[in-house]
Amino acid sequence: MKVRVDPDRCQGHTLCAMAAPDVFELSDIDGHATAIDTEIPEDLEENVREAVRSCPEQAITIL
Numbered sequence: 001m002k003v004r005v006d007p008d009r010c011q012g013h014t015l016c017a018m019a020a021p022d023v024f025e026l027s028d029i030d031g032h033a034t035a036i037d038t039e040i041p042e043d044l045e046e047n048v049r050e051a052v053r054s055c056p057e058q059a060i061t062i063l
């Protein structure tokens with residue numbers, strides 16, 4: 001599994017980083033999230049799915 005945040009949709013709600021802090025990083029500049037570019041470790045996949053469900057902007061896509 002890999003995951004991506006759409007920078008045009010992200011509004012900085014931060015719920016992704018709360019659900020999966022090892023996967024999503026919030027920018028100090030604009031508060032928007034980016035996801036790690038590497039394969040998600042299996043033990044974090046459920047946290048990533050939770051992040052996808054919790055994002056109010058539907059900004060997160062599992063690739």
Ligand code: F3S
Nearest residue numbers: 010011013014016055
């Ligand atoms: Fe952005 Fe959604 Fe996370 S709006 S900061 S991707 S919860």
